[in-house]
Amino acid sequence: MAFWQSIFGNAACLGIDIGTTSIKIAEVAESSSIFHLKNYGLLESYGHLERLNDAIQTSSLKLFERETVNLLVTLLKQVKPSTKNVVASIPPFSSFVTLLEMPMMSDADTSKGMSFQVRQYIPLPVSEVAIDWLKVGEKEDENGIKKQQVLLISVPNEQIKKYQMIFKSAGLNLVSLEIEGLALTRMLINGDQTPTLIMDIGARSTNLLITDQGHLKLSAQTDFAGGTLTQAVASGLNINVKRAEELKKLRGLLGSGGEYELSTLMFPYLDAIIGEAKRLKIRYETEYAGKVERVILAGGCANLPGIQAYVGEQLGLPASKANPFSHISYPNNLEPIIGDLGPMFGVALGLALRGLV
Numbered sequence: 001m002a003f004w005q006s007i008f009g010n011a012a013c014l015g016i017d018i019g020t021t022s023i024k025i026a027e028v029a030e031s032s033s034i035f036h037l038k039n040y041g042l043l044e045s046y047g048h049l050e051r052l053n054d055a056i057q058t059s060s061l062k063l064f065e066r067e068t069v070n071l072l073v074t075l076l077k078q079v080k081p082s083t084k085n086v087v088a089s090i091p092p093f094s095s096f097v098t099l100l101e102m103p104m105m106s107d108a109d110t111s112k113g114m115s116f117q118v119r120q121y122i123p124l125p126v127s128e129v130a131i132d133w134l135k136v137g138e139k140e141d142e143n144g145i146k147k148q149q150v151l152l153i154s155v156p157n158e159q160i161k162k163y164q165m166i167f168k169s170a171g172l173n174l175v176s177l178e179i180e181g182l183a184l185t186r187m188l189i190n191g192d193q194t195p196t197l198i199m200d201i202g203a204r205s206t207n208l209l210i211t212d213q214g215h216l217k218l219s220a221q222t223d224f225a226g227g228t229l230t231q232a233v234a235s236g237l238n239i240n241v242k243r244a245e246e247l248k249k250l251r252g253l254l255g256s257g258g259e260y261e262l263s264t265l266m267f268p269y270l271d272a273i274i275g276e277a278k279r280l281k282i283r284y285e286t287e288y289a290g291k292v293e294r295v296i297l298a299g300g301c302a303n304l305p306g307i308q309a310y311v312g313e314q315l316g317l318p319a320s321k322a323n324p325f326s327h328i329s330y331p332n333n334l335e336p337i338i339g340d341l342g343p344m345f346g347v348a349l350g351l352a353l354r355g356l357v
Contacts, residue, residue, distance in 0.1 A: 011082060012027045012028055012038045012039070012083055012352070012356075013028060013085055013086075013175075013352050013354075013356050014027050014083060014084075014085060014172070015028065015087055015088075015183070015350065015352030015353070015354070015355070016072075016086050016087075016089070016172075016348065016351065017089045017180070017183075017345075017347040018068060018089060019091070019202055019203065019204075020204035020205055021204060021227075022044040022203065023071055023072055024041070024344060024345055024347070025039070025040060025042075025076075025081070025348060026039075026348035026349045026351070026352045027039035027040065028349065028352035029356075030356045034329060035329065035353060035356065036330075037325070037328055037329065037334075039079055039080075040079075040348075041075050041079040042075075042344065042345075043074060043075040065166055068166050073170050073171075076170065076172075084172050085173050086167055086174050086355075087175055087177075087351040087352065087355040088163060088177055088351065089347050090159070090163075090179045090180065092180060092181065092205070092207045093221055094156070094159050095153060095155045096122055096123070096129075096152075096153070096155075097151065097152070097153050097181065097219050098152050099136070099149060099150070099152075099217055099218055100121075100150045101147045102147060102148055104146055104147065105148075107135075110133070110135070114133050114152065118131055118152070121152060128158070129156055130154065130155050130156075130157055130160055131154050132153045133150050133151060133153065134153070134182075135148055135150055136149050136150065136216065137212070137215055137217070139288070139289075149217070151217070176355065178350075178354055180207055181207065181209050181216050181219045182216055182350070182354075183347045183348075183349075183351045183354065184198055184209060184298060184346050184350055185209065185214075185215065185216040185350070186350040186353055186354065187327065187347075187349050188298065188322050188323075188346055189211050189214055190214075194294060195212040195284075195290045195292045195294075196212075196292065196294050196295070197209070197210055197280070197281055197294070197296070197315070197317070198210075198295075198296045198298060198322075199299075200298040200299045200346070201273065201297070201298070201299040201300070201301035201302065202226060202299045202301075203225060203226045203227050203300065204225050205223055205225050206221065206225045206276070206299070208277050210280060210281070210284045212288075212290050217284065217288065218283065218284050220276060220280045222273060224276070225273070225299075226248075226301045229266045229269055230248055231244075232265045232266055232269050233247060233262060233265050235265075236261065236265035237261070237262070237265070247262055248262070248304065249303070250305075251263075252304035252306045253266065253270075253305065253306030253307055253309075253310050254305045254306040263306075271314070274314045277295075277315065278315065294317055294318050294320070295312065295315055295317045295319045295320075296319075296321075296322050297320070297321050297322060298322035299343055299344065300344055302321045303321070303340050308320065321339070321342070322343040323339070323342045324342050324345060324346040324349045325341070328349065328353075
């Protein structure tokens with residue numbers, strides 16, 4: 001399935017989100033300090049529903065370069081973006097992210113100190129990974145000593161080279177790579193200080209994030225995702241996966257009467273995702289003395305009927321669907337579908353803004 005629309009004509013930046021089974025493009029332009037949606041596109045493969053190995057990339061760190069280039073070129077031909085400059089996403093299973101507490105010091109001294117911290121936390125040799133860090137807050141310890149909170153990010157050099165090759169082969173200029181969590185935080189949180197749990201439920205992977213004071217603080221990942229729910233419906237009702245996907249999207253968790261079984265088949269797997277979210281929430285509240293106050297659902301599964309109410313009830317938090325388009329302007333003719341587009345385009349939009357700010 002593919003859809004696209006060209007809207008404005010100004011220079012802009014492309015945010016490209018290469019997921020496990022889809023590629024999303026958002027082109028955003030800035031004018032008078034206002035961000036405008038200029039172009040967008042989605043190319044989604046449903047082959048993964050029938051063949052588990054049919055994916056653009058997987059949590060085993062496999063990125064299928066040739067297939068990805070072909071899909072990307074196909075989408076670009078339809079979208080016809082006005083720029084070749086790209087900020088692209090790194091999925092959670094291709095990166096290592098951890099929150100560190102360090103003594104207060106200058107950025108230069110923090111950089112020097114980070115080289116010693118890296119060896120303690122990263123499971124690969126330092127020579128094989130690219131390292132970045134971001135100061136995300138301050139905290140006083142039990143002795144009243146102020147410390148800085150630093151988000152340590154590392155990505156295998158091999159993965160970076162693959163992305164560089166993909167975008168070069170597609171005729172694009174890869175300006176920057178960014179982990180999905182930072183792009184989502186930029187787009188969905190937008191500096192809001194409220195401690196928030198973000199559940200980004202994609203097709204083959206779920207990305208879980210905790211933000212506080214407007215910054216990403218913790219993240220986790222699980223392979224339980226939308227495809228898992230579809231497989232449960234297909235097996236339970238003895239129907240093909242394409243029909244199961246249709247029923248899942250149409251009825252979600254609101255099945256009643258003869259359709260009630262549809263919901264009950266998905267609950268155990270959705271509960272597994274929620275269980276991982278609970279563990280991340282407890283970890284943050286225990287280790288960092290914060291209290292998560294809300295949950296935002298992103299990814300394609302955020303559009304499932306009834307999922308907001310169910311997740312909110314299970315977590316004991318007010319739950320809402322991601323609405324990244326609340327921070328940028330878009331044409332009125334998109335209004336009927338903007339609510340469904342939002343949860344799927346949070347990462348791509350956040351990446352595009354990274355290239356403009």
